[in-house]
Amino acid sequence: MSLLELSDVNGFYGNSHVLFDLNIDIEHNEVVTLLGRNGAGKTTTLRTITGTIPRREGGITFDGDDISEESVDQISNRGIKLVPEARRIFPTLTVHENMQVARDMSKGREPRPVEEMYEVFPILDELRENRGRNLSGGEQQMLSVARALIQSPDLLLLDEPTEGLAPVIVDDLYDVLSEVVEQDVTVLITEQNVDFALDLAERAYIIDKGANAWEGTVDELEQRQDLLDEYLSVGATDAE
Amino acid sequence: MVSQGLVFDQIITGLSIGGRLFLIAVGLSLIFGVLDVLNFAHGALFMIGAYIGVVAIQSVAGGFWLGLVAAAVGAGLVGVLIEVGAIRRVYHREELDQLLVTFAFVLILTDVVRFVFGTGQKVVDPPALLAGSIRLTESLALPAYRGFVILVSVLTLGAIFLVLRTTNIGRLVRATSSDRDMAALMGVNVPRLYTLVFFVGAALAGLGGALAAPTLSITSSLGDQVIIRAFVIAVIGGLGSFGGAFVGAYIVGITIAVGSLVVPGAGELIPFVAMIAVLLVKPEGLFGGAEA
Numbered sequence: 001m002s003l004l005e006l007s008d009v010n011g012f013y014g015n016s017h018v019l020f021d022l023n024i025d026i027e028h029n030e031v032v033t034l035l036g037r038n039g040a041g042k043t044t045t046l047r048t049i050t051g052t053i054p055r056r057e058g059g060i061t062f063d064g065d066d067i068s069e070e071s072v073d074q075i076s077n078r079g080i081k082l083v084p085e086a087r088r089i090f091p092t093l094t095v096h097e098n099m100q101v102a103r104d105m106s107k108g109r110e111p112r113p114v115e116e117m118y119e120v121f122p123i124l125d126e127l128r129e130n131r132g133r134n135l136s137g138g139e140q141q142m143l144s145v146a147r148a149l150i151q152s153p154d155l156l157l158l159d160e161p162t163e164g165l166a167p168v169i170v171d172d173l174y175d176v177l178s179e180v181v182e183q184d185v186t187v188l189i190t191e192q193n194v195d196f197a198l199d200l201a202e203r204a205y206i207i208d209k210g211a212n213a214w215e216g217t218v219d220e221l222e223q224r225q226d227l228l229d230e231y232l233s234v235g236a237t238d239a240e
Numbered sequence: 241m242v243s244q245g246l247v248f249d250q251i252i253t254g255l256s257i258g259g260r261l262f263l264i265a266v267g268l269s270l271i272f273g274v275l276d277v278l279n280f281a282h283g284a285l286f287m288i289g290a291y292i293g294v295v296a297i298q299s300v301a302g303g304f305w306l307g308l309v310a311a312a313v314g315a316g317l318v319g320v321l322i323e324v325g326a327i328r329r330v331y332h333r334e335e336l337d338q339l340l341v342t343f344a345f346v347l348i349l350t351d352v353v354r355f356v357f358g359t360g361q362k363v364v365d366p367p368a369l370l371a372g373s374i375r376l377t378e379s380l381a382l383p384a385y386r387g388f389v390i391l392v393s394v395l396t397l398g399a400i401f402l403v404l405r406t407t408n409i410g411r412l413v414r415a416t417s418s419d420r421d422m423a424a425l426m427g428v429n430v431p432r433l434y435t436l437v438f439f440v441g442a443a444l445a446g447l448g449g450a451l452a453a454p455t456l457s458i459t460s461s462l463g464d465q466v467i468i469r470a471f472v473i474a475v476i477g478g479l480g481s482f483g484g485a486f487v488g489a490y491i492v493g494i495t496i497a498v499g500s501l502v503v504p505g506a507g508e509l510i511p512f513v514a515m516i517a518v519l520l521v522k523p524e525g526l527f528g529g530a531e532a
Contacts, residue, residue: 050425052421052424052425071424072421072424072425073424073427073428073429073430076424076425076426076427077427081425081426082425084422084425088419088421088422088425090414090415090418090419090422091418091419092414092418093411093414093415093418097411097414097415098415100408100411101411101412101415101423101426102426104408104411104412105412105423105426105427105428106427107427147426151426151427
């Protein structure tokens, strides 16, 4: 049985229809990437999974249970944890407090010790008492990932984790995430940075204009320069 | 020339006015800081607390102390009804809609109280234990009840800071107030947390009302008077800031009391002058922009 299954999912912001009969299927312990141009609907897809989109229709099951009507916190408490594109660190709380909130909210799940995260992210150890709003983009991204990992996710959703990060930070993040994906966790990652995503993932979905365009293994995709050009290349003629 | 003793008396009076205003302003600030809703009905919750205090004092011996607890719980529960019954449905609407919904409750609660208790004034005495005064020097004495009100307000401020800074629930409240969507994504049941915060804010208003009962003549329009002062405090201190609510409440209390010595009959006006001055110099309030 799949861990996450989206079948013919439609998504709406007010009157605008943004996702069209989307199908995604993720098995336990798989690492899947969701690719597509800016505006293709990647973040919106994650929002339909987490329940933060204003209106969604279609079947969404997690571990066999229908979650299409559940609230954001109920879905989260099933073990679906998002590292959002904007990082969303609590700005007035310290690094340590951000982690403590994550730990305290791991309802019904055994949280990972905060101290363990400082070993994974030594840079955060030095910043314990710094407020979230004073962190750099890279530090915020590390904290956002750490905060999600503390909650022992069954399904980790990473939304554009490398966006806006300096190359050296991207390398650090890669090191951390490549260890994460080795563990007992299922990951869905959206990226503009195709190389980064393909290095981590085993399988890929490409979406375009809110609908499925292609799916297959990463090995297949790496052989298909035509797909990369058509759907992902920033230099393509119809790029936004 | 006003005598030194008179000035001292007025300062004590002002501190005591500040103390009870703080309890309403801090609840208003708490609710605004976390829920982002300006609760116009906060004055009405204060008024309900005052009536509960009056009823308790008049009906049982030692009723004052019981009244403090009953007023906090009673106003808190009315607050929960308001939040769950109405405000919860307008979180995603414009601020004006939210303000109108809470204003509707001002009218409803005021009329309900008028229906039950009539339009006459209620006056009660402080409990015997706090009836006297504490002699400080030969010529200066602190009325015990006023001292008690000041003490309660200081303890309340300390308790709020302690809970927010050092407890798990306090940390959760601060996290949710800074980003409620992310808090929900991490598994926080935001509506339930909001109800809890509204209960606490309303309970503080109720406690303030019951504390004020022995120092005021209580009528069903008490809330109107109080909510305007609470807004003045919020503007002076910076809405959402607890330290600001504290300083603002005492500035308003003292300017009312001492101001009436300087400009007899016009003491009530002075807080508004202070508010205008703050708005001109520091529009976000004295403590605005700082973390709650």
